[in-house]
Amino acid sequence: MTNNKRELCLSGTGVTKIFGFGNRKTVAVDHVDFNFYSGELISIVGESGSGKTTLIKMLLGLTSVTEGEIFFMGKKRDISSHEKKKEYWRGIQAIFQDPFSSYNIFSKIDSVLLDCIHMRGGRRLPKAKKIEMMREACSFVNLKFDEMTNKYPFELSGGQMQRLMIARVFLLKPKILLADEPTSMIDACSRATILDMLLKLRDEIGMTIIFITHDMGLAYYVSDTVYIMEKGKFVEFGTADEIILAPKAEYTKQLLDDIPKIHDPWEFSRNKKSTA
Amino acid sequence: MSKIILEVNDLSTKYITRNREDVYAVSDVSFKVEEGKSLGIAGESGCGKSTLALSLMGYYFAPLHYIKGDIIIDGKNIAKMKPDDVRKNILGTEIAYIPQAAMNALNPTRKIIKFIEDVIRAHDPKAKKKDIYDLARERFEVLNLAEDTLHKYAVELSGGMKQRTVIAVSTILSPKVLIADEPSSALDVTSQKAVIKMLHDLQDLGIIKSMIFITHELPLLYNVTDKIMVMYAAQLVETGTADQMIFDPLHPYSKGLMGSILVPEDGTRDVKLVAIPGTPPNLKAPPDGCRFAPRCKYATIECQVMSIPIKELENNRRCRCRFTEAELRRFYDEQ
Numbered sequence: 237m238t239n240n241k242r243e244l245c246l247s248g249t250g251v252t253k254i255f256g257f258g259n260r261k262t263v264a265v266d267h268v269d270f271n272f273y274s275g276e277l278i279s280i281v282g283e284s285g286s287g288k289t290t291l292i293k294m295l296l297g298l299t300s301v302t303e304g305e306i307f308f309m310g311k312k313r314d315i316s317s318h319e320k321k322k323e324y325w326r327g328i329q330a331i332f333q334d335p336f337s338s339y340n341i342f343s344k345i346d347s348v349l350l351d352c353i354h355m356r357g358g359r360r361l362p363k364a365k366k367i368e369m370m371r372e373a374c375s376f377v378n379l380k381f382d383e384m385t386n387k388y389p390f391e392l393s394g395g396q397m398q399r400l401m402i403a404r405v406f407l408l409k410p411k412i413l414l415a416d417e418p419t420s421m422i423d424a425c426s427r428a429t430i431l432d433m434l435l436k437l438r439d440e441i442g443m444t445i446i447f448i449t450h451d452m453g454l455a456y457y458v459s460d461t462v463y464i465m466e467k468g469k470f471v472e473f474g475t476a477d478e479i480i481l482a483p484k485a486e487y488t489k490q491l492l493d494d495i496p497k498i499h500d501p502w503e504f505s506r507n508k509k510s511t512a
Numbered sequence: 513m514s515k516i517i518l519e520v521n522d523l524s525t526k527y528i529t530r531n532r533e534d535v536y537a538v539s540d541v542s543f544k545v546e547e548g549k550s551l552g553i554a555g556e557s558g559c560g561k562s563t564l565a566l567s568l569m570g571y572y573f574a575p576l577h578y579i580k581g582d583i584i585i586d587g588k589n590i591a592k593m594k595p596d597d598v599r600k601n602i603l604g605t606e607i608a609y610i611p612q613a614a615m616n617a618l619n620p621t622r623k624i625i626k627f628i629e630d631v632i633r634a635h636d637p638k639a640k641k642k643d644i645y646d647l648a649r650e651r652f653e654v655l656n657l658a659e660d661t662l663h664k665y666a667v668e669l670s671g672g673m674k675q676r677t678v679i680a681v682s683t684i685l686s687p688k689v690l691i692a693d694e695p696s697s698a699l700d701v702t703s704q705k706a707v708i709k710m711l712h713d714l715q716d717l718g719i720i721k722s723m724i725f726i727t728h729e730l731p732l733l734y735n736v737t738d739k740i741m742v743m744y745a746a747q748l749v750e751t752g753t754a755d756q757m758i759f760d761p762l763h764p765y766s767k768g769l770m771g772s773i774l775v776p777e778d779g780t781r782d783v784k785l786v787a788i789p790g791t792p793p794n795l796k797a798p799p800d801g802c803r804f805a806p807r808c809k810y811a812t813i814e815c816q817v818m819s820i821p822i823k824e825l826e827n828n829r830r831c832r833c834r835f836t837e838a839e840l841r842r843f844y845d846e847q
Contacts, residue, residue, distance in 0.1 A: 283700040393791055423556040424728060424772040428785035450700075453731070453774035457781060480776045494701040496731040497775045498758055502705070504712050505735040 242273040244310060245444045246295065246328075246412055251304035253290050264290040266468035267304065272461075274411075277438050277445045279455035279476075282465030283491070288448045291465075292414050295446070296330055297321055309411065326355070329405055330414040334421055335397035339389035345400065346385045349373060352407035373403040377433055395426030402433050409441060416448045431458055452495050456480045464488050517722045518545040518568075518689050523581030523591070525567040528574070535795050537563040539746045541581075542822075545689065550715065550723040552737030552754070554730060554769065558792065560746040561726045565693045568724070569607055570598045586688055604631060608687040608720075612694040615674035618666035625662040627681050635685060648684065654717060655680055655710055672703025676710050683720055690720045694727050708736055730773050734758045742766045745792045745803040748822060752829040762831045762840050764808045802834065810835070810843050 253265040265287045272278050282288050293299045295306065297315045306313045308327065315321045332338055339348065349370045353359075358366065374381035377399040389397055398418055405413055415434060419427040435458060437443045449455050455462055455476070462479040464472045464487065472485040483489050496502065521542050527535040537560045545551050553561050563576065570590035572578050583591045585606045590598060603609075611617075618627065628648045632639050649659055657673075657680060666674060675695060683690060692711065696704040714720045725736050733740060733754070740757040742750045742765065750763040761770045768788040774780055790807040793799055802820045805811040815834055822832040833840065 283702070424730070425556055425768060425788045428772050428787035431785060432787070451774070452776040453780060456776045457774045457783070457785070476781070481778060491701060492776055494705045495776060496708075496729070496735040497777055498731050498734050498773065499775075499777055501735050502708075504709060 242276075244271055244307075245274040246270075246272040246306070246308055246446075248295075248306045249304055251291070251294060251306060252302045253287070253294055253299065254302045263468055265294065268468070268470050270463065270470065270473075272412075272444060272446060274444050275438065275442045276460040277434065277447060277458055278461045278463065279447045279449060279459035280463045280465055281449055281452060281455045281491075283450060285467075286465045287468040288450075288465055289416060292330070292416050292446070292448055295414060296328060297324060325410075326408075327411045328414065329408055329410040329412070330416065331398070331401045331405065331418050333417040335394055335401060336390070336421075338401060339397070341388065341390060343388075344385070345387050345389060345392075346370065348389065348400070349403065349407060352404050356408060369407065373406045376406050376436070377403045378429070379403065393426075394422045395429065398422060398426075398430055399433065402430070402437070405437065405443075406441075410443070412444045412446065413437065414446045414448070417450070418447075419454065420449075420451075427454075434458065452480065452492060464491070514549075515547045516544050517547045517586055518724075519582070519584040520544070520568065521582040521584075523564075523567060523583060524579040525563065525572070526577050526579055527563075528577055533796050536798055537576075537746055537795060538567055539798070541743075541748050543741060543748070543751065545722045545724065547721050548715070549739065550725055550737045552733040552740040553724065553726045553743060554728065554733055554740060554757075555743035556728065556769075556792070559743045560795075561728075561743055562693055563746075564743070565609065565691045565724065565726055568689075568691060569609055570602060571595055600635070604635060604682070604685045604687060606687055607689045607691065608682045608685075609691045610679055610682055610693065610695050612697060614678040614682075614695065615666075615671055615698075617678060618674060620666050623663055623665060624677055624681070628662075628684055631681060631684055651680060651684060651719075654719075655713060670703070672699050672706055675699060675703070675707055679707070679710060679714075683714055686719050688721045689724065690714070690722075691724045692726065695725075696732070697727065697729065704732070708732070711736070730758065730770065731775050742769065745798065746795055747803060747832065748830070749804065749832045750830065752827075756827075756829060762825075762829070762837060763804075763833050764810055764840070764843075765804045767844065802832070810840075 248270050250267045252267050255262045255264055280288050294301050315324050353366055353369055371381040379399055419430050434445055438445055459476050462476050463470050466487045471487045483492060523538060523541045525538045527537055541564060555561050566576060568583060570583055581591060582589050590602050629644050632644050648662055652659055661677060696707045715723060727733050737754055740754050741748055744765050750766045758770060761767045771786055788807055793803050801816040801818055805815040820832055820834050822830050824830055825837055
């Protein structure tokens, strides 16, 4: 989705995170600049240890920023107090890699969803309206609300849990959704559903989605813009086609070369096939 | 047709849970692996891939139990051997197994050479230290691992290095069959490629004769194996060569699975991903009919009740579906 007028949604200048100090300091994220535009699906791709998750935690306000500024909707982000943090989280939400540890095991599914309605200020709505909203959220992610009401999250499968997570996001309607490897713990078959739902959130609600992954194929399939991260820095960014089909940075080329492909197999496996 | 190294006939195994319920994790699996070839096993999590790998070693310990079937390695049936005999005479020399987190198997307080001594001494208690060292050095050299790795501790090695070291250690006795159960899924793409290259080298150098490779990552499977076998709900649903299975799957389940492949290549963005609805059946009481029928859009009433055997097709393929090849192809064309 390339609009002519792209509205800046989340941006950062010189964002840095350093763990430890002195000789033991580790620079996890090293002076990164980024501009994420509204209504786009942005992928951040990198290997393990490249600082993807640290960056996400900083964007969410879960860890402090050592240096640099983050701007949210054109204004400098202020999360100095608990109230301000709460306000900020109305605009930015996240889904994580492990759906199994994302829920409170003591609350039932309907109360998980009800909490979201209350967070959006719907505490005083009539009960029938609340149920209608929950039903709508469940149908958005192809879950049957009537089968869900009396269950606990751990009674669902991994894919269903992740879908319920998306139903929460649907009710909360944040401006930005951070998705930290949401498909890496679920099967290839359910993966398609999750990806479709993220695309649906982008297209139907106009949500900005920041998608973290280590899988180039996935990133290529879903994203508008791709950022490649190496050792805490962005080495390259651009549209998905630019980055995947015509990479410029050495690191991106290396990464693409090492990924198993089906139309262009690795040199040693191709040799093997031709002699077989 | 070259020599058959591993032949499995009607192998069935089960888990017995704490509540004394049986979970049939592998049912009636039969296949053959030829010398010098590699076989890939694909399927979603919980379909019995890893249980099949464990069962193939012939080494059963609770909660895994053997029900029936033969496992013939190079003419020897290991399915009915005693666990102790299997451990002493089969594991390491005939068959070796690498689990996903193999790198965590290294004791941090011991040097790598000690593990090699352990493996060799378990089979030959009188082996001399110098002979073991020479063998290890030679083997590490052909596999492009530095000799000084032998004197290092596990903590001094990176993840990919550890995984390669474990593979080198577990194949030190030149087993005939190597079972690799997701050996690279905990690694980065760069280390993954190094691990796969090493598995290829092992096979090219004749250190191992055949390999069984398990993963849920289909592009990787295509790059590694000659033949691919797809499992669903403890059963084998389709087998064929890697090319046939990736580009021309027949069974509706394989079709769905192969439709979920995403690679960073031109054309990926035009693909319409189609998810398979529903969940796999409960293996405590597997259904009588086709196990995939409740999720299959071509299924009829007969599919739900008729027990469906695996059928031999032309060009060495096998498929567990009531419909013929022509009928299936017509379904796919109509879409």
